[in-house]
Amino acid sequence: MKILIVNNNQFGYHLDTYKYCECLSADNDVTYICFDFGFDKFESNKINVIYVKRDAYFISRVYLFFKSILDLIKINNYDVIFVKHFKFCFPIALMNKNVILDIRTSSVNKSKYKRFLEDSILKFDSLFYKKITVISESVAKRLNVKFDCILPLGADSFGKLDNTDYKNGFNLVYIGTYTGRNLHEFIKGLSIYINSGGVVNSMYIIGHGSKEDYDLINREVFSNGLNEVVKLTGFLNHKESYEYIKKANVGVAYVPITPFYDKQPVTKTIEYLATGLPVLATATLGNSIYINNSNGVLVGDNPKSVCQGLKDFMCLSFDNSTFELNFNSWDIVSEKLYHFMESVKHEIR
Known part of the structure; x- marks a missing residue:
C-alpha cells in the first residue's frame, strides 16, 4: 500500500506517527511530509521523508506546506493519506478522497477561552x-466528534527493569512537555520531602516547554538548593530517554487535576509501566485506570501530597513481574491502523 503521512511536527519528534512509520514501512511504501524545524534529523532508509522549509512568515509558511502536499498527491497515486491533526488542516481533506484525520488530544491550555x-x-x-x-x-x-476507529496509545517494552529498591533514595525521571504541568509544584513537594529527612538522589526532567514554565521550575530548583538534584536535559529521543529510565526507580506522571486533563491519554504512565517502572502520578481519571498499590502511588496536584506520596513509596513493595499492564505494543496499534487504511482504500474506491 502507498501511504502518505502528513504531520506539521518534524519527523521523529512526534512519537505516535514516528512509530506508525517505523512499523508500516516494513511492508508498505511510506512517505512522511513535515516542516523542517532545524532539529537533528532522524535517518531512515525505508521511509521517504519530505521536509518543507518553515518560512518566518505564517501565511507563506502555510501556503508552501499545503502546496507541497498537493504537489505530492498529484504526482503520486497514494492509496491513503493520513493526517495527524494540526490547526486549520481542513484543506487537505479537499485534495483527495482517501484522507484520514487522526486526533491525538483535545486542548489542555490553561486558559478557558x-x-x-x-x-x-x-x-x-x-x-x-x-x-x-x-x-x-x-x-x-x-470534543463531541464522530469517529470511525480508535487508535489507542502504544508502548515499547524494552524488558523489565529491577530498580524498585528505595533504601538508598529516589532516582526520579519525568518525560514529556512541562508546559502547563505545574512541575514547579512538584519540585516544592520534593523539597518538603528532603527537608523532612527523605533522600532524593536525582530527578531528570526530559523534554521541553514554555519559557515561563522553564523559569518557574528553575526558580524553584535554585531557591530550594536542588540544583545538584534536579536536572533539565531538554528534548531527547525515545532511545536516549530510555537510558534515563534504566537508571530511575520511579517514573513521574504529574499533571494538574482539572476537567480538561482528567480524560487525557496517559502516554508516559503506560510507557513507564511497560518497562516495569513504578509510577508516582497525579490522581486523574486516566492515571487512576492504570495505577494501584501494586505498581505505583496516586497523589494530589500539590506539594504536600507529593511529599506524602514519596513517603508512601517507602512503605510499599513492588514486584514488577506481576504488573498487570493493559497496553498495546506499537506493532499492534500500527497493524490496527493498517487494516483501517485498507478498509478506507477499498471503501472509497
Whole structure:
C-alpha cells in the first residue's frame, strides 16, 4: 500500500506517527511530509521523508506546506493519506478522497477561552474529513466528534527493569512537555520531602516547554538548593530517554487535576509501566485506570501530597513481574491502523 503521512511536527519528534512509520514501512511504501524545524534529523532508509522549509512568515509558511502536499498527491497515486491533526488542516481533506484525520488530544491550555477556541478549530477541521481516528473514546466524547476507529496509545517494552529498591533514595525521571504541568509544584513537594529527612538522589526532567514554565521550575530548583538534584536535559529521543529510565526507580506522571486533563491519554504512565517502572502520578481519571498499590502511588496536584506520596513509596513493595499492564505494543496499534487504511482504500474506491 502507498501511504502518505502528513504531520506539521518534524519527523521523529512526534512519537505516535514516528512509530506508525517505523512499523508500516516494513511492508508498505511510506512517505512522511513535515516542516523542517532545524532539529537533528532522524535517518531512515525505508521511509521517504519530505521536509518543507518553515518560512518566518505564517501565511507563506502555510501556503508552501499545503502546496507541497498537493504537489505530492498529484504526482503520486497514494492509496491513503493520513493526517495527524494540526490547526486549520481542513484543506487537505479537499485534495483527495482517501484522507484520514487522526486526533491525538483535545486542548489542555490553561486558559478557558483558548481551550474553547482550540477545540472549536479542531471540531471545525474534522467536519471536512469523512474518516476519523481518535486516541480514545473519552477524547472524542469531550470534543463531541464522530469517529470511525480508535487508535489507542502504544508502548515499547524494552524488558523489565529491577530498580524498585528505595533504601538508598529516589532516582526520579519525568518525560514529556512541562508546559502547563505545574512541575514547579512538584519540585516544592520534593523539597518538603528532603527537608523532612527523605533522600532524593536525582530527578531528570526530559523534554521541553514554555519559557515561563522553564523559569518557574528553575526558580524553584535554585531557591530550594536542588540544583545538584534536579536536572533539565531538554528534548531527547525515545532511545536516549530510555537510558534515563534504566537508571530511575520511579517514573513521574504529574499533571494538574482539572476537567480538561482528567480524560487525557496517559502516554508516559503506560510507557513507564511497560518497562516495569513504578509510577508516582497525579490522581486523574486516566492515571487512576492504570495505577494501584501494586505498581505505583496516586497523589494530589500539590506539594504536600507529593511529599506524602514519596513517603508512601517507602512503605510499599513492588514486584514488577506481576504488573498487570493493559497496553498495546506499537506493532499492534500500527497493524490496527493498517487494516483501517485498507478498509478506507477499498471503501472509497
